[in-house]
Amino acid sequence: MASSRERRATAPTSQDVARLAGVSQSTVSYVLTGSRPISEATRERVEDAIAKLGYHPNSGARTLRSRRSGVIGLMVPEADGDDGALMTFVGSIAREARRHGYDILLVTAQEGAEGIRRVVRTGVCEALILMELDRIDERVPPVLESGLPFVTLGKPEEFPQGSVVDLDFEMLGRMVVERAIEEECDRLLLFGDPGRKRARNDVSRFLRGVEDVAQEAELEVVMDGGALAEVPARALRMTLPNQRTAMFGLSGVRQVLFAMAATRALVDDTRLLITLSGADLVDVSPLLAAVPQLDPRRVEISELAVRELVRLLRTDGASPRITLVEPRWIEG
Amino acid sequence: MASSRERRATAPTSQDVARLAGVSQSTVSYVLTGSRPISEATRERVEDAIAKLGYHPNSGARTLRSRRSGVIGLMVPEADGDDGALMTFVGSIAREARRHGYDILLVTAQEGAEGIRRVVRTGVCEALILMELDRIDERVPPVLESGLPFVTLGKPEEFPQGSVVDLDFEMLGRMVVERAIEEECDRLLLFGDPGRKRARNDVSRFLRGVEDVAQEAELEVVMDGGALAEVPARALRMTLPNQRTAMFGLSGVRQVLFAMAATRALVDDTRLLITLSGADLVDVSPLLAAVPQLDPRRVEISELAVRELVRLLRTDGASPRITLVEPRWIEG
DNA sequence: ATGAAAGCGCTAACAT
DNA sequence: ATGTTAGCGCTTTCAT
DSSP: OOOOSOSOOOOOOHHHHHHHHTSOHHHHHHHHHOOSOOOHHHHHHHHHHHHHHTOOOOHHHHHHHHSOOSEEEEEEOOOOSOOHHHHHHHHHHHHHHHHTTOEEEEEEGGGHHHHHHHHHHTTSOSEEEEESOOSSOTTHHHHHHHTOOEEEESOOSOOTTSEEEEEOHHHHHHHHHHHHHHTTOSEEEEESOTTGGGGSHHHHHHHHHHHHHHHHTTOEEEEOOSOGGGHHHHHHHTOOTTOOEEEEESSOHHHHHHHHHHTTOOOOTTEEEEOOBOGGGTTOGGGEEEEEBOHHHHHHHHHHHHHHHHHHHHSTTOOOOEEEEOOOEEEO | OOOOSOSOOOOOOHHHHHHHHTSOHHHHHHHHHOOSOOOHHHHHHHHHHHHHHTOOOOHHHHHHHHSOOSEEEEEEOOOOSOOHHHHHHHHHHHHHHHHTTOEEEEEEGGGHHHHHHHHHHTTSOSEEEEESOOSSOTTHHHHHHHTOOEEEESOOSOOTTSEEEEEOHHHHHHHHHHHHHHTTOSEEEEESOTTGGGGSHHHHHHHHHHHHHHHHTTOEEEEOOSOGGGHHHHHHHTOOTTOOEEEEESSOHHHHHHHHHHTTOOOOTTEEEEOOBOGGGTTOGGGEEEEEBOHHHHHHHHHHHHHHHHHHHHSTTOOOOEEEEOOOEEEO
16 A cells, blocks of 8 residues: 555744744744743733744653642542542542543552653653552652652541541431431441441541530440341331431442342331432432432532642642531431 | 651662663663563673662653553543443453553543543553443544544444444343243333433444344333333333333432332232342342343443453554443342 | 743754 | 763853
8 A cells, every 4th residue: 555645744833933933933932931020022922923833842851840740640549330529529629620621630549659750750740649548558758759849538537638628427426327217227237347447548537527516415336247238127127116317338339229129128117318419319219308409519529629739839838738528418 | 847858769760770781771771671682691680789779761762762651542422420330341451451551540531622622642551441432422533533442331323434343232221122022021111311312322332233223122121211201100001011111220220229119119910120230239139030140241341342452552553443331130 | 011031841853 | 882072952150
């Protein structure tokens, strides 16, 4: 086959823009970065030339020279099965980042500490957002070492060097218990094995909230560690006549719902499901007593995280902040 | 405040490695790129020095010089509510990309054609993976213009310039109808408004498969365009005594399940739910007749997409390919 | 208010 | 088998 035409048109450079605008190359750069005053006339000619050529500054050159890549690394956890919430975070973060002129580069949890070291040392990322950290996490030391600004989604025990944005899980725990009491339940069944997941910071904070309030009320808290499919049956079994069991899980809500339907053991006077989930569950009223509406919170948390990171990037010597977002009920 | 110590340690360069190994800087580069033979002794000294310094090549410099950024742009659709499948794709793509030495940069659908133009012109991405294209999509022209290799997840009508990896939706359509007939159903209710979504290529291919087989069988196909919450009630209403209705949806399966539970209108002899979903639904047997197990397919599709893109990147002048992945049943 | 020029850290052509 | 060197396209200091 003879070559009909060449493959890739090479992108215009600031040199090309300068030539077209009749200015020096550095002037183009100054117009772009705004790091020195430019006369209105010159700026206009440069901007026209930029538009005419469809010029975009070369990212490699810019990064090499300025040490700012315009890229934020996002450390995502392994998606275990069907976690829709995760994509809400990722999508909102990407959108908000673009709004501030940054791109998002994915770093999978699988890459571990070495992955962090890599994106930091190669200079691809100039800041990091960390999702779902363990309480002791191998990926934290390389982040601290790098000195890059970072924001954690999900509050670790102590983290004075980076900012934190998270849902107020302690408050959520208190809210769930209070709700169960209001609904005159005798027992709160926490499914999804929160006991064993206590190592996770969100879980431990949630449980702290639960225990705070449950202790002084007459509410028995049971942590279920078995299969999600059997949660409804177990709830039924542990509920004596004239009693009522509230059910709540930080995860696995859908599976439990399916299971309740499947076993034909639906919610009735003896059981109450308080669930934590997205907007799509609000319609399922007969099954639910109340849903803390978290989907908008997730977007809010994502946006706050990005804005906080941008603040750290722009303000030199800015100190980290902790931001907790309050959960809210949606009545079902 | 007096400065106690400087903030960020500057990363070692190939120059530092060269000095430590007692070779020239270019030799370090050749060891790294493997683009010329190096004696075993030299290679070893260089690699030792690299390890000792924790050296990683500067990404900006490498990109600027080689025009290869090592970054693949991933165009993700807007996550509408709780779409767990999406994150499965994104996660698997990121993992597989890393396995081949590439990073994934997110490009949200929201950015549109201009977003594509931007990542292409700035040179951040050297290849693209496109998810959920419309049949006529404004983002395609800039991709073609760029000349960059790309892979589409989800088959468009015609696309000779880029590769395609997708589920075989036509086969899925045929499978669903055949299954409904096997199960002695008189009617197939397609929920989630496939009629109006026919513009989407996967939907249109699915319907083509459905219609192919349904025509010659005695199966009535009804496309439901109403609220998902009322699908079970409508199915019940349209089913005469001694009849059976199969139900299937490409999306909204969970909502329909919830609705069936909520209205206490469960599956019985008159109705059969054939659903398209992840592994988490397999347990819900009484509700389901059969589940095409798609979660592993999604991982497979993601990995194939990345591998295909890598092939296009590595093999010069490689021609695009279409890869269709077969759906498979899982019995519930 | 603008221009000229240095150089960021690499890759790869051109040496030997 | 290795070294020397010329840039890639920007940002920014030093001129004017």
